Amino acid sequence: MKVNQEAFQAGLFDPAAPAPTGLQNPDGAPATKRFDVYRNNVAVSLSDALEAAFPVIRKLVGDQFFRAMAGVYLRKHQPTSPLMMFYGEKMPQFLRRFPPAQSLPYLPDIAKLELAMRRAYHAADATAVDPQALAALAPDALLASRLRLAPPVQVLTSDYPIHGIYRANTTNDAPKPVMQPEAVLITRPGFDPQIHLIDRSTATCVTALMDNTPLGETLTDDRLDLGATLSLLLGQSAITEIH
Amino acid sequence: MFDVSRDAPLPPLPGVGYKPQHYADIIKNPDPVGWLEIHAENYMGDGGRPIAQLRHLAERFPISVHGVGLSIGSEGDLDPDHLARLKHLVDWLNPASFSEHLAWSTHDSHFLNDLLPLPYTETTLAQVASHITQVQDTLGRQMLLENPSSYLAFAESTLSETEFLREIAARTGCGLLLDVNNVFVSATNLKTSPQAYIDAFPLEAVGELHLGGHDEDEDETGAPLLIDSHGKAIVDPVWSLLDYTLERSGPKPLLIEWDNDVPDWATLAKEATRAATALTKVAA
Structure with missing residues (x-):
């Protein structure tokens, strides 16, 4: 059973799906928790990158809200380049439409400001x-x-x-x-x-x-x-x- | 104090993964660190502090550029924009070494920010070899390819990892980066022998060694599951496996990787001192 990268990637972002068939533990049984290592690595590393990019947003909404929001964002908007210093560029648009953030209408503009500060840092x-x-x-x-x-x-x-x-x-x-x-x-x-x-x-x-x-x-x-x-x-x- | 002439290879001394919070300490008191490794992607901005610090450090230390985003193991083509960014960095910095991973991280224009595994088959061998040749031709230099940490196996694999890496090096002329912690992690996770892996590894192609810390967990059957986290001190069995490796390879540039929960400089320098001792043992 071959596991192509399309199937591997799809599995990473769908925590409910079983690990792709063809990935095994050393006894030849399906890799369950072992595949979860990759799921966890991807989600945590992207979430950490968003935390680093938007410290003010995080302070405004609190850690718990931010983590949950990051989990939604990273499934919707995966990075389009390996330059993680610029990850999160769609956060203003995302926050504008993210229902739980509607009570804080200034969040999108704060996200724009944090992105602008990062661009300035690396300019x-x-x-x-x-x-x-x-x-x-x-x-x-x-x-x-x-x-x-x-x-x-x-x-x-x-x-x-x-x-x-x-x-x-x-x-x-x-x-x-x-x-x-x-x-x-x-x-x-x-x-x-x-x-x-x-x-x-x-x-x-x-x-x-x-x-x-x-x-x-x-x-x-x-x-x-x-x-x-x-x-x-x-x-x-x-x-x-x-x- | 160090040979930082741009065409010199990495020295067979301890190096550390550079973290900006250690900048002042490294300039003031680098001992026993003889060279620094940077992650290529962190220095692909246009300017500012990261680039200025890197220019400054490169005047004092040999630099190894370690890529984490090229996705050498992709089924598809390499990202030409990213390869161009890498070439720009390597051209102006002219580092002592460039290395990347036997892994993939980009699929369908999406970067997943993790080193993902691939099966070892004739098909993937041809893909990886072609990507490495493209990278070496573009950069105009030899690169090193690093062995991964494995958490699982592919049923479709027909080659062992050491056979795969040996053949890649033979076909492309690339060197290899042997991560001793990854060997330990993979061997534990896949119930194989780390010493047998080292015995089978083409040590003559190794241009650099890596050492790092890992986390301990269990899979759903209760079997040990080690995670390559680079977030803590190196454990004794990995130091022992390093000794086993060095006895066979002789002294090599030896990197301490500590990327998460980064400690203060004194703690990191202590690990580098232990690495220096291990190197000294085999220097004679």
């Missing part, structure tokens, strides 16, 4: 421009210029207080989150991603810069504090090129 290194380089430009030249931002830089906007919730669950003395829409900028000046609360006008401006829009054309909102935005980006080593 390519880049050398930042000298902060004086912008100051040296004449106003017209400055407004006509396009800024290339460092690979870790990302902007996320949410209807929920993603910054407040993230901080409250990752730092000791953070204030209690206030239920309000929030936007964040993610940077990585060294090796550790940083998260910054920004207003909507800054989020719009930085998002436009990331789309290679000339600086002058990103000033669509007169509430924007351009000086503060540029000094935040420069201070976070987030600008790698001015052209």
